[in-house]
Amino acid sequence: MASEARTKAGGGRPEGGVPSDPVRDIAAAWERERPGTPVSSIGIVTSIWQLAKLFGDDRRRVLARAGVDTATLDLLSVLRRSGEPYTLSTREIGRRSMITAGAVSQRVARAEREGLVARHPAQGRPRTVEVTLTTTGHEVVEATVDQVLHRETELLDGLAPEKQAQLTDLLRTVLQDVQHRLGDDRLTHVGED
Amino acid sequence: MASEARTKAGGGRPEGGVPSDPVRDIAAAWERERPGTPVSSIGIVTSIWQLAKLFGDDRRRVLARAGVDTATLDLLSVLRRSGEPYTLSTREIGRRSMITAGAVSQRVARAEREGLVARHPAQGRPRTVEVTLTTTGHEVVEATVDQVLHRETELLDGLAPEKQAQLTDLLRTVLQDVQHRLGDDRLTHVGED
DNA sequence: ACTGCTACGTTTAGCTCTAAATTTAGACCT
DNA sequence: AGGTCTAAATTTAGAGCTAAACGTAGCAGT
The missing domain is CATH 1.10.20 (Histone, subunit A)
Incomplete structure (x- = not known):
């Protein structure tokens, strides 16, 4: 035993x-x-x-x-990556971060309290709230993202580049397949908005 | 954009x-x-x-x-898998489930409240608490584990067996490597106790 | 024998998530 | 125009987790 x-x-x-x-x-x-x-x-x-x-x-x-938490950095990163004007609807944020609408509300509320993002109703699309990165929020991303990604690159350093590519491919395949099987609903309305 | x-x-x-x-x-x-x-x-x-x-x-x-939560099933599974007499120290549970000592305490407290495990001081080893599966806890595992594992097998069904084996191998390699780099401390004192 | 030391488990504070209930405000009928 | 429907976000209740503070009890050195 x-x-x-x-x-x-x-x-x-x-x-x-x-x-x-x-x-x-x-x-x-x-x-x-x-x-x-x-x-x-x-x-x-x-x-x-x-x-x-x-x-x-x-x-x-x-x-x-760096005084940030992972949930907040995830929010800021999604906005930063989306490019100018660094703005997305809460719905879109939830889809990209794979979290529920309630979790989005809370993440945004916390980040807003710290002055990292701002919220405002969307022009033309009723009932929709858009979230925008503030200057401070932008700075936080710039100051931390490289650190995080570089660190993770290091952690994977032991695996030969060739094997890393193999693994990336296999994971992509599995991820797409699993998403399909899990009724896809969270991903079908991607191209819109 | x-x-x-x-x-x-x-x-x-x-x-x-x-x-x-x-x-x-x-x-x-x-x-x-x-x-x-x-x-x-x-x-x-x-x-x-x-x-x-x-x-x-x-x-x-x-x-x-089935009325169970994932944290509780994880606890029960670790005990069930360890074989008769379905008993482990809280320390060992934490190591195997990769959670902090505090989290173990809470998981065990919840499961004990529901009559799924029992706690008692370890014979001979002072300051150590052992956790044992009750009959009810054993039944819960038997009733749910196959469901969970079978479901996950299904989700991976789309990937050819050969590629599954490849992926398993790569993940094992990476996992071991990453664990080493993350100062290993949580894994060095395994065989003892 | 006494005084720290150390190894263990537990408790607490605070964060984050999900699911479900609630709020809000256009949109659609008649 | 008025009532109902619906799609969106938010709020709430409750589960979990981590980190850190705490309690406790053997043990080692003098």
């Missing part, structure tokens, strides 16, 4: 023996405990989940030093 | 033209707006992030129907 990540791989001791593989151990544990458990997705889903956690935690720490 | 995801790909309309690639568009937008921005990590990090979000949201919806 409790053989997971301990049996013979040495659980991380740097002795150069058999390389440990915690994710594979999870699938093996399910099969040992419940033969027939459908484990084939674990090697992909669990790795993705753990990588997202590692990258996310790291990004939070990097940004904390 | 706002050419992101709009320029010519048609933004998801199923017309069979140039396939849209929202992640690539993000890198392109940074380069257009801020030439020199280090965008090389985006194809990997952003895809991982979005996939984690899609899988996570979907899992939450699947589990909501």
Whole structure:
């Protein structure tokens, strides 16, 4: 029992023996405990989940030093990237950041409180609110984005460029496929607005 | 402006033209707006992030129907997988689930309130608390795990088995590498205790 | 034996998210 | 014109998480 990540791989001791593989151990544990458990997705889903956690935690720490939080930087980045006049509807922000309308409202409210964005009703399109980057908000993006992206490039440095390209391709394929299967609704009305 | 995801790909309309690639568009937008921005990590990090979000949201919806939340199922699963006697220290739970000690305390408290786990001081090891699956907790795992894993297998069905294997391999490599670079501290004391 | 030290778990404050209820203001019928 | 519908944003309730402060209890050195 409790053989997971301990049996013979040495659980991380740097002795150069058999390389440990915690994710594979999870699938093996399910099969040992419940033969027939459908484990084939674990090697992909669990790795993705753990990588997202590692990258996310790291990004939070990097940004904390600059006094920003990840949710706010995400909002500012979406606006910055959209180009002049750095303005998007809240609806569009939600779609691009993959969060609910309520989350958009709260992100915008927080950022507005700090003077990073401004809100105003859209011309011609009723019931629509547009969000614009302020000068301060623009400055915050410029001061932090490179740091974050450069840091993440470093973290991936160990993987040969060729393999990085392979991985990028595979992930793009999976992402598109999964989006389709998850009823696509959040992505069908892209080209408009 | 706002050419992101709009320029010519048609933004998801199923017309069979140039396939849209929202992640690539993000890198392109940074380069257009801020030439020199280090965008090389985006194809990997952003895809991982979005996939984690899609899988996570979907899992939450699947589990909501069964009246469980993802954090609780994660706790129960770790215990279930560890095998008889379905018991782990809170420390070990935190390490395996990649969450802080405080988060473990809260997860365990919630699950204990619902009668899914029990807490008791460890024999022989002072200051250590062990958490055990109750019969009810065991039943909840059995009733839900297959559903979740099967669903995720389905979501990945579109990718040929060969490519799934390739992806699994690449992700394992990256995961190990990134963990090393992130000072490893959370993983060095694995085999012990 | 006494005094810090250290390793563990818990509690607290604050942030962020989702889902659901609520508000708001054009648009459509008759 | 007046009532209903609908599409948008916002607010609210509640779940989770992290970081940091706290409590606690063996242990080591003198």
